[in-house]
Amino acid sequence: MRITAMLVLLLTALSTGVACAGGFPERPITLITPQGPGSGADRLARSLAPGIARALGTDVDVVNRGGAAGEIGFALLAEAPPDGYTIGFVNTPNILAMPIERQTRFDPGRIDPLVGLTEETYSLAVPAGSRFRTLHDLLAYAGENPAAVSVGTSGVGSGDHLALLMMQRRAMVRFTHVPFPGAQPNQRALLSNTVAVSTMMLGDAVRQRDCGTVRILGQTGEERSGMAVDVPTFREERIDLSVSAMLGIAAPAGLPRSVREKLVAAILEAADDPDLNRRAADAGLPLRVLPPDPFAARLHAMSTELRALWAEAPWLR
Structure with a gap:
């Protein structure tokens, strides 16, 4: 009887844990912008947040953490728990060039690109x-x-x-x-x-x-x-050059698959809003949405180009 009771308690605990993980989100989500109020990233974040909130059924709080050309915000994102409750904007070339130039406050391998938004x-x-x-x-x-x-x-x-x-x-x-x-x-x-x-x-x-x-x-x-x-x-x-300043949303690496899929779906749904697209275009920042794999591929290609460039001619002396 004692063993049976313990098994019942254990199974109950496990099923509760699964239900909690599957119930994401259960509290507000923080969206970090690595720039100050009024910046392009800040304006886009505040325009996008309501749509993400509607898609997920919870609040999305935009938090500005500017400074050090975005490094402070990137570090906060990389260090956050990979539970889906902290996401953040990342922009190029900053997030790619910094780790090439020097030791940074953040580990680039701890940042998982979700959706590219603008170029x-x-x-x-x-x-x-x-x-x-x-x-x-x-x-x-x-x-x-x-x-x-x-x-x-x-x-x-x-x-x-x-x-x-x-x-x-x-x-x-x-x-x-x-x-x-x-x-x-x-x-x-x-x-x-x-x-x-x-x-x-x-x-x-x-x-x-x-x-x-x-x-x-x-x-x-x-x-x-x-x-x-x-x-x-x-x-x-006939010059093989394609380079742009990209802005997108990322998360701490290691998200549970179901949480990552929900976040990606919510961001894509929010970015598909015609009114948001019209306002972004009027502001000179038209949306060019990239799902996770194409976004990650573009970042990888850009990083490879920058590393080759640094090896030939470091831009910081």
Whole structure:
């Protein structure tokens, strides 16, 4: 009788545990953004959270943990228990470049990419009156005149700087890099002809072009962006380059399969909302949703490219 009673208690405990795991979620979920209030990641997180909450039937609390170029938020995400109650935004190139450059506060192997949400394409822009009329013109000149063309970026190690280094590597040309402390100073330098060319986000370049101040020579996406359908990609110039700034949602590695599947389904459902897509496009951050496997594959390919680039020419000295 005593053994039977113990077995009953044990089976009851086990069945209760299974029911609790299968009942996810049973409390609110925290969504970490590695940037401050008002940033692009923050705005997207707060727009997306209600849809995720509806899909899961629980609250989703957005928590800003900015600082150290996102490293603080990445570390909090990596260190959280893998139970599904903490997810977070991750962005490239930061989360990929940091572990290449130095020892980080987070273990990249502890972060599991769930869904890619946006991609911002980089571009090469010149003043409206520039001698360079096309991407072919610029690359041909740079190939014949190494380091003769000055190119501005928003800083050493920034996303647009890394994109520039990839451009050089793939096109086999060499520019003179001129870093500035941020995107706005970089754009002002281009408009004042302090630099001949600037690498900048395509959305920023389009806004300047709409004012009649710049010409966009090329974009780094896999295909032409709807924001600039007249601007060719590097691949159209037979240069194997596709690089973008990606933003997506990840979780601590080791989630139970059922929990991971529920989170992925909820994020995909929330990202499919037409109103959210319209508002994101109006904000210059159109959604390009990638399920887990394609998202992870893109991150892996980008990391491989950055590691090869670092081995040839470290961008931090």
